[in-house]
Amino acid sequence: MEFTIPNEIKVGGMIYSVVEKEAVIIDDDRNHAGKCNYTECQIELLSSLNPLRKEQTFFHELTHAILYEAGYMYDEHDEDLVDRFAIVAHQVFKDNWSNDVAVDVTMTYGGEEVSRKVHVTGSRL
Secondary structure (H helix, E strand, C coil): CCCCCCCEEEECCEEEEEEEECCEEECCEEEECEEEECCCCEEEEECCCCHHHHHHHHHHHHHHHHHHHCCCCHHHCCHHHHHHHHHHHHHHHHHHCEEEEEEEEEEEECCEEEEEEEEEEEEEC
């Protein structure tokens, strides 16, 4: 199934924007695929990554955001655990995500049926 990286995602009540950048810089080092900026509530992704690697990087940085919003400070994040969790989360969402959701709904106007089986743009598991 197709998975589309969202432009923003809510984590623990905070809205994180997701942006692509030509360079992701951490501590003056430009050699990074992604970054989670907690103070700006922003997930940065390297724009030149291939699509599948970009998805994996998104889930890696999303995992950092989840841990942070759950109360774990950045220095408490075990990178090996983050990597392993993100790889599995990526697979779960990719294999179970649906961008085109058909919902059985009967809409009426003035007592008459006007629509059935409405298509919703968006996503859900």
